[in-house]
Amino acid sequence: MSKTGPDFYDDEAVFATYQRHRQRVDTANDTLEKPVILELVDPVANKRILDLGCGRAMIGKEFLQQGAASYTGVEGSKRMVEAAIQTLTGTSGHVIQQTIEAWVYPPEAFDLVLSRLALHYVADLVPVFTHIFQTLAAGGQFVFSVEHPVITSCDRGWSAETRRQDWVVDDYFSTGVRVTYWMGDIVQKYHRTVEDYFYLLQTIGFQLEHLREARPQRHHFQDLQTYERRKRIPLFLILAARKAI
Template identity: 50%
Template structure:
């Protein structure tokens, strides 16, 4: 079957495989992606946070534990929303809405922080979403996101341990197919420049650009650490709405 974004996780087999994968000791989300997201976010105490493509809201729980005033997740997968609802059950100021981020009605000047972790690379039209994010942020509000690195989306190939990467058609924007967890996933390839320009055109001051350079202390094995030094898996951008 072919999947775009959140519907991939509404296949029960894919959902179970993904959740098992996230439990791996050295999964890339926890060793490479999340540490950078925390660095870019900085202080979250008393912040109102919107999370686009929030998954099972595990990160939402972490934000609430660190004192954010309110957390709202937007998630298109029914399976993920069910898992998120269970995760947030004990938190009065945490909630998740079942809808695509493209369909959310973004209230004006409502949030201090908008985050999106590894979800925007499924979208063709990020420009409209970025403008909506800019609108929903309060003055001086911040937008922090991660995506699969364009070096990766330009070299998508069947799953398994990769031994080489050949960047091809880098400047040709569009959907690429990837075989992952037994299904075919479509991810939208665009360049680093495309992401940067989309941020600026939406009105953001781009404050930081990061890549997923590994830090040794996050890895249990030298082998995995050395393998992660070969290629950037993720791209991060952080921007601010002017007051």
């Protein structure tokens, strides 16, 4: 049976595989996604930060060290929450065990809402984006990354046991749930087009500021072959938007 995002990461074997995966050299998160996130977020000093699907909250620790006023992680997986608590020990940051869908968002309470690689696990983004808009102070920023729609469209022709050699993009405009085998288990993700993310932000009232696809930059990679491989297809879509003053 396929699992929701939090249930998937709560599986002991998946969690262990994910932790190992994140510790590897030149992970796509470190070489592609994180550099763009860091480029797009406003300077974090004195900012109140909300991180949806925060995982281990590593970025929270970093941002607090850079002078963020506060860091709140919302995370659905119990195992991830435990890891985040460990990461944030000795800092003022905190993490709440709750889903992105069910959490009660306080009004105008944050200057930056971040969500990294979690929103493609959420079935309906309209209420979530509405809550994010309401929880941001005027002038606040919303920056998020998702698996790129060319990746979420279709996983045909890929056995997760082997390194992917070719990618099939199919059923691109048939948006909705995708059940896929990943990290040793079966998980539900939600496919949306690039246009869907773009217009959803606009419809809610955000001003869209950046749309990025995490183009590989040689200086982020230790290994040349990994860099060359990452030039083949975009893995991530990253958007930055703002609530107007």
